[in-house]
Amino acid sequence: NAGVMQNPRHLVRRRGQEARLRCSPMKGHSHVYWYRQLPEEGLKFMVYLQKENIIDESGMPKERFSAEFPKEGPSILRIQQVVRGDSAAYFCASSPGTPDSGNTIYFGEGSWLTVV
């Protein structure tokens, strides 16, 4: 009965490199969310995906960031040409997406990105 699985837990990248963060939702969940927590700040919504569809990406920076949730495999948050300001904890969450599940989402343990 695995929860939301994220990897890697910790990632160090040099400025200009690419970062890829992966998220496998809980079994039976078809909705995935990515949140970012900058140091000393709260959680900020980035993107909401269902299988093969981006439902809401209003929180995603317009450049360098992209997300996907393919039919098979985990959801991936991709950050191209990372800069120091991208250093943060990135949390993935999932939900069943059924009407009776409410809006409760369940988080993974996070991926900590450090850009040096």
Add this chain to the structure above:
Amino acid sequence: DQQVKQNSPSLSVQEGRISILNCDYTNSMFDYFLWYKKYPAEGPTFLISISSIKDKNEDGRFTVFLNKSAKHLSLHIVPSQPGDSAVYFCAASSRTGANNLFFGTGTRLTVIP
């Protein structure tokens, strides 16, 4: 624009006493509210929720109160235990909007033994 606000960044409470964490929101479309608890280096874990049709929801030592007219909710923990020491995030969503949660900036609770 912070739609969910937790104005107290930290709170210290003696073990056995009541902890009260507060949260305010600005969007009148929010109709579902949640509290999450987060330990360092871990993801947030769901604690308790309340829908706007209620004004109180209780689960063991945790009770959430909702005051819609004031756009205010609070989480009461009684009695507080040292293991409750964590950062508590308030979150809100609208069923009619996109299925995402807006989070406050968190309140760090320290329960002193």
